[in-house]
Amino acid sequence: MRPTKIVCVGWNYRSHIKELKSKLPEEPTIFFKPVSCLIGNGDEIIIPKGVTNVQHEVELALIYGKECKHVSESDAMGYISHVAVFNDVSARDLQWKARDEGNTWDLAKGMDTFGPMSEPIPKESAGDLQNLELELTVNDEVRQKGNTANMIFTLPWLVSYVSRYITMCEGDILITGTPEGVSEIRPGDTVVARIQNIGTLTNKVRSE
Ligand code: MG
Numbered sequence: 282m283r284p285t286k287i288v289c290v291g292w293n294y295r296s297h298i299k300e301l302k303s304k305l306p307e308e309p310t311i312f313f314k315p316v317s318c319l320i321g322n323g324d325e326i327i328i329p330k331g332v333t334n335v336q337h338e339v340e341l342a343l344i345y346g347k348e349c350k351h352v353s354e355s356d357a358m359g360y361i362s363h364v365a366v367f368n369d370v371s372a373r374d375l376q377w378k379a380r381d382e383g384n385t386w387d388l389a390k391g392m393d394t395f396g397p398m399s400e401p402i403p404k405e406s407a408g409d410l411q412n413l414e415l416e417l418t419v420n421d422e423v424r425q426k427g428n429t430a431n432m433i434f435t436l437p438w439l440v441s442y443v444s445r446y447i448t449m450c451e452g453d454i455l456i457t458g459t460p461e462g463v464s465e466i467r468p469g470d471t472v473v474a475r476i477q478n479i480g481t482l483t484n485k486v487r488s489e
Pocket residue numbers: 289290291338340369458459
C-alpha cells in the first residue's frame with residue numbers, strides 16, 4: 282500500500298547527537314519526507330546539480346498496519362505491521378544552512394530518490410526490534426554501526442508520541458533516527474545499509 286507520508290525522527294541516538302554537536306533533546310525532532318522521495322533496493326540515488334555534501338543515514342523504518350491515533354505506549358507496537366531498512370539521504374550543507382538561518386530543512390531531506398527503502402517484512406520476523414544491529418557501508422567500507430538498543434526514545438514511545446498529534450494511516454512510514462558515522466556519498470559510490478534480521482538495501486549513487 283502506498284504511504285500517505287513518511288514521518289521522521291531526528292536525533293534519536295546519543296552518539297549521532299554528539300557527532301553533529303546538537304543538544305540532547307527532551308522531545309524528539311519530528312519532520313517529514315515526501316513519498317515522492319521513495320526508491321527501492323537496487324535503484325539509484327541521484328544527486329541533483331549543484332547539491333553538495335549529500336550524506337547517508339541508516340534507519341529502522343516502521344510501517345503501520347492500521348490507522349493510529351492517540352495510542353498508549355503499551356498498545357503502540359500493535360499498530361506496526363512491517364519493518365524495513367531505510368536510508369534517510371540528506372543534503373547536509375543545505376540542511377545546516379537552513380538550520381543556521383532558522384529555516385526548515387524540507388528540501389534537504391525531501392529530494393527525489395532521497396528515500397531508499399528495502400522490501401518491508403512482517404514485524405514478527407525481525408525479533409526484538411529494540412535490539413537490532415544496524416550497519417552501513419560505502420564501497421564496502423563500514424561507515425555506520427549501531428544498535429537500536431541505543432535509541433534515546435524507544436520505538437513504542439515514539440509511536441505513541443507521534444499519535445498524539447498526527448494520524449498515521451495504513452502503509453505510512455515512521456523512520457526512527459540514525460546512529461553515528463554519517464558521511465558524504467558521491468557519484469559512483471555503492472551504499473549498502475543493513476539491519477539484522479530485516480535485510481539489506483543497496484543503492485548506487487550518481488549525479489543528475
Ligand atoms: Mg535521519
